[in-house]
Amino acid sequence: MPTDTAPSSDLRRRPVGGGIAGALRRGARSFAGSARLNASRLTSPLYLGALGVIIVFAYLGSGNPTSFFALSLVLSSIYITLALAWDFSSGMTGYLNFGLPFFFGVGALVTGQLYATDSHLTPSSLAFFSFGVGLLGGFLFSLPTLRLRGPYFSLLSFLLPLIGADFILAFWTQLGLRTQGYYGLPFLGATYGDELVLLSAANVAILTAFFLLRESHFGLVLRGIRDDEDALGSQGIRTFPYKVVAFTLASGVVAFSGATYAMVYTFAGVDAFGFAFILFPILIVIVGGTGELFGSIFAGYVVILLYQYLFPTFSDLTLIIFASAAILLVLFIPHGLVRPLRAFIRFMRTGE
Amino acid sequence: MELLEVSNLTRSFGGNVAVDSVSFRMTSDALAIVGPNGAGKTTLLSTIAGVLHPDHGTVRFRGRDVTRFPPWRIARLGMVKTYQIVRPFRSLTVEENLKLFDKIRGRVDVDRILGVTGLSEVRGQVAGVLPFGLLKRLELAKGLAAKPEVLLLDEPISGLSRSEARDLLESLLELKRSGVRMVLVEHRLSEILPIVDRVVALDRGRTIFDGTRSEFFQDPAVRKAYLGSEDVGN
Numbered sequence: 001m002p003t004d005t006a007p008s009s010d011l012r013r014r015p016v017g018g019g020i021a022g023a024l025r026r027g028a029r030s031f032a033g034s035a036r037l038n039a040s041r042l043t044s045p046l047y048l049g050a051l052g053v054i055i056v057f058a059y060l061g062s063g064n065p066t067s068f069f070a071l072s073l074v075l076s077s078i079y080i081t082l083a084l085a086w087d088f089s090s091g092m093t094g095y096l097n098f099g100l101p102f103f104f105g106v107g108a109l110v111t112g113q114l115y116a117t118d119s120h121l122t123p124s125s126l127a128f129f130s131f132g133v134g135l136l137g138g139f140l141f142s143l144p145t146l147r148l149r150g151p152y153f154s155l156l157s158f159l160l161p162l163i164g165a166d167f168i169l170a171f172w173t174q175l176g177l178r179t180q181g182y183y184g185l186p187f188l189g190a191t192y193g194d195e196l197v198l199l200s201a202a203n204v205a206i207l208t209a210f211f212l213l214r215e216s217h218f219g220l221v222l223r224g225i226r227d228d229e230d231a232l233g234s235q236g237i238r239t240f241p242y243k244v245v246a247f248t249l250a251s252g253v254v255a256f257s258g259a260t261y262a263m264v265y266t267f268a269g270v271d272a273f274g275f276a277f278i279l280f281p282i283l284i285v286i287v288g289g290t291g292e293l294f295g296s297i298f299a300g301y302v303v304i305l306l307y308q309y310l311f312p313t314f315s316d317l318t319l320i321i322f323a324s325a326a327i328l329l330v331l332f333i334p335h336g337l338v339r340p341l342r343a344f345i346r347f348m349r350t351g352e
Numbered sequence: 353m354e355l356l357e358v359s360n361l362t363r364s365f366g367g368n369v370a371v372d373s374v375s376f377r378m379t380s381d382a383l384a385i386v387g388p389n390g391a392g393k394t395t396l397l398s399t400i401a402g403v404l405h406p407d408h409g410t411v412r413f414r415g416r417d418v419t420r421f422p423p424w425r426i427a428r429l430g431m432v433k434t435y436q437i438v439r440p441f442r443s444l445t446v447e448e449n450l451k452l453f454d455k456i457r458g459r460v461d462v463d464r465i466l467g468v469t470g471l472s473e474v475r476g477q478v479a480g481v482l483p484f485g486l487l488k489r490l491e492l493a494k495g496l497a498a499k500p501e502v503l504l505l506d507e508p509i510s511g512l513s514r515s516e517a518r519d520l521l522e523s524l525l526e527l528k529r530s531g532v533r534m535v536l537v538e539h540r541l542s543e544i545l546p547i548v549d550r551v552v553a554l555d556r557g558r559t560i561f562d563g564t565r566s567e568f569f570q571d572p573a574v575r576k577a578y579l580g581s582e583d584v585g586n
Contacts, residue, residue, distance in 0.1 A: 220448055220452050226443070228441060232424075234432070234435075235433075235494060235495065235497070236424055236453065237452065238422075
């Protein structure tokens with residue numbers, strides 16, 4: 001076998017410090033190192049393209065701030081946030097999580113209750129508080145469930161919005177809170193155009209954070225989990241903490257999104273636990289490409305705008321049309337739209 | 353204190369005892385576990401690595417009982433297993449397959465490992481498109497990236513052509529010279545014997561031989577298991 005360099009005893013393991021403090025130090029160093037390393041990735045054509053798409057749609061929508069088009073773009077932005085969160089956690093690890101609507105509903109209800117308690121709270125503080133509650137809820141949900149593998153985890157996550165919503169509402173009633181919903185929440189912005197700009201800015205921040213994490217060592221491990229989790233374990237990587245961090249972050253983002261949704265409609269109720277809030281994000285990720293992140297941006301606007309404009313004509317048939325299109329897409333472009341785009345960019349750069 | 357000590361290890365699947373009270377100590381730099389098909393070699397290796405838990409017996413690594421440890425913990429202590437059926441991270445590049453182990457136990461010297469295993473030229477390629485021979489090398493490279501004190505190699509040359517196997521064994525020999533200790537499970541006895549110092553032979557889950565390489569072919573039990581008769585010569 002050809003060898004390029006001489007082997008050395010350096011290939012053997014070097015002892016490292018153990019214990020919780022050591023693990024925390026290593027974790028902090030790992031994240032800090034990754035962030036420095038990957039800042040250069042922000043010049044990636046796909047990342048810049050995704051930013052361009054967000055900015056263009058924000059500009060187009062804010063030009064006609066009270067129109068149906070602007071509202072549709074606001075909804076697109078909310079679903080894009082959900083799709084980014086789903087793709088970052090489930091798309092990258094291969095652990096299909098159907099429990100997102102639960103945290104979306106939690107985000108909406110927490111926003112409603114907080115505003116009912118203190119009407120001086122600003123929309124941004126409500127959204128960030130919901131983000132915090134989502135993080136905490138996601139962490140607590142992840143600890144027991146992510147010890148399960150593949151389909152077992154998926155089944156449990158599927159039940160979460162169903163059982164969890166009932167549990168929350170029962171708990172809500174016990175506390176004497178409003179189960180019939182919260183009306184009169186503050187608007188996220190003065191017009192749909194303003195809301196669109198805010199949500200677009202949030203999506204830029206979320207996309208950037210997830211993209212940097214995806215390109216870091218943390219992201220490598222998540223993608224390794226999707227490929228072969230047991231092989232990672234056999235070679236010294238404890239996958240559980242990585243999965244917990246990914247799903248906790250995603251839950252926080254989803255709760256944040258639930259809060260913004262409640263403030264767009266100025267109402268928070270049990271409908272926020274609805275299945276649409278998992279169906280459309282998954283559809284967007286399928287169209288865009290699993291684990292690609294940018295795909296959620298490109299596909300998000302297409303899927304939601306199409307739905308918004310087809311629904312008045314086709315009513316409930318719209319979902320059937322979408323499902324059929326998704327099946328065809330999986331058959332003919334199984335990796336979604338971004339991977340061929342990535343291959344094209346590579347071809348243009350290197351000729352390979 | 354031995355680096356690796358296995359005592360009375362037993363592992364069964366239903367009524368089938370795959371490994372039956374196997375004991376040995378690793379007193380050399382390279383140890384081969386050999387035996388005919390179904391002898392229990394891979395089960396033994398998986399049990400040592402924590403992938404399977406034994407019914408009875410203990411595994412001690414550097415004097416520490418690691419019998420019930422999960423695989424990641426055993427690997428972090430320095431005993432790392434590679435797989436007979438290659439398990440690359442298919443969506444990652446060759447380089448990323450190694451970088452995965454960066455920051456787990458300090459920086460991985462990717463260039464050096466790629467050099468030793470002859471993978472430098474394909475470092476940027478996605479592992480999922482590599483041919484089998486290169487995937488076998490990648491399996492070894494991943495094991496090295498985990499910075500092992502002891503590499504547990506499960507049939508590293510199975511499925512390789514003679515020349516591919518020779519190349520990989522040369523790499524193993526170089527690694528051994530550089531101080532990496534290894535336990536090899538292998539079918540192709542004549543090819544691996546030159547690089548090992550001691551041999552443990554199994555037959556139907558039981559130890560039938562534990563000794564040096566030179567003693568191996570002189571042992572009557574080994575002759576019977578491999579050649580069907582104690583009388584047949586080398």
